[in-house]
Amino acid sequence: MKVKPLNLPLTILIEAVVNPSEDSDKVKIAIQNLVEPVKPDFSQEDRMLKASTKEEKSLYHIYEQLRAKQTLAVARRILLEHTTGDGTWLIFNKQAAFVGVVNICEDERESPLGPIMLTIKSPYIGKFIDWLAPS
Numbered sequence: 001m002k003v004k005p006l007n008l009p010l011t012i013l014i015e016a017v018v019n020p021s022e023d024s025d026k027v028k029i030a031i032q033n034l035v036e037p038v039k040p041d042f043s044q045e046d047r048m049l050k051a052s053t054k055e056e057k058s059l060y061h062i063y064e065q066l067r068a069k070q071t072l073a074v075a076r077r078i079l080l081e082h083t084t085g086d087g088t089w090l091i092f093n094k095q096a097a098f099v100g101v102v103n104i105c106e107d108e109r110e111s112p113l114g115p116i117m118l119t120i121k122s123p124y125i126g127k128f129i130d131w132l133a134p135s
Contacts, residue, residue: 003060006131011121012058014040014051016094017114024049030097031116036061062118063132065102075104076133086125091115 014031018024028042031051038058040051066075079088093111096103108115122128 003057003063004131006056006128008056008122008124008127008131010054010056010059010128012040012053012055013119013121014116015119016049016116018044018047018049019113020047022113026098027094030094033097033100034062034092034102034116034118035059059120059132062102066104066133069102071104072133074106076129076135078104078106079129079133083125083129086123087119087121088125088129089117089119091117 012035014035016027016031018027024044027049028051031040031042031049035051035053035058038053038055040053040058042049042051044050066072075090078090082089091105091108091111092115093101093103093105094113094116095111097116105111105115120128
């Protein structure tokens with residue numbers, strides 16, 4: 001599937017809690033699988049693993065998976081519900097992301113080890129939502 005470029009300024013932040021029973025490298029892999037092929041900048045504070053990028057192509061895998069899994073309507077509804085000012089967010093199942101599957105959660109309890117949170121900020125957040133999950 002060919003991704004139609006958006007070409008808008010974006011700031012993308014990905015966060016996940018690393019539980020005591022988890023290997024932080026595996027949580028890094030789960031995050032990396034969501035934003036492939038981009039290699040985001042990682043940092044860790046206590047149990048919170050964070051990654052950030054400004055590269056639009058970090059969202060192409062999610063873009064393609066939303067279409068392949070026919071979950072555009074769900075993604076759009078959640079993105080619109082979570083929009084505040086110039087930002088919005090989605091959460092993903094951490095275990096699914098570890099094996100390369102994009103699985104949106106409507107509630108963080110849907111990811112037993114805690115979700116991966118993807119926050120997007122842009123002065124054109126409405127255009128971003130229309131691009132990622134059109135109506």
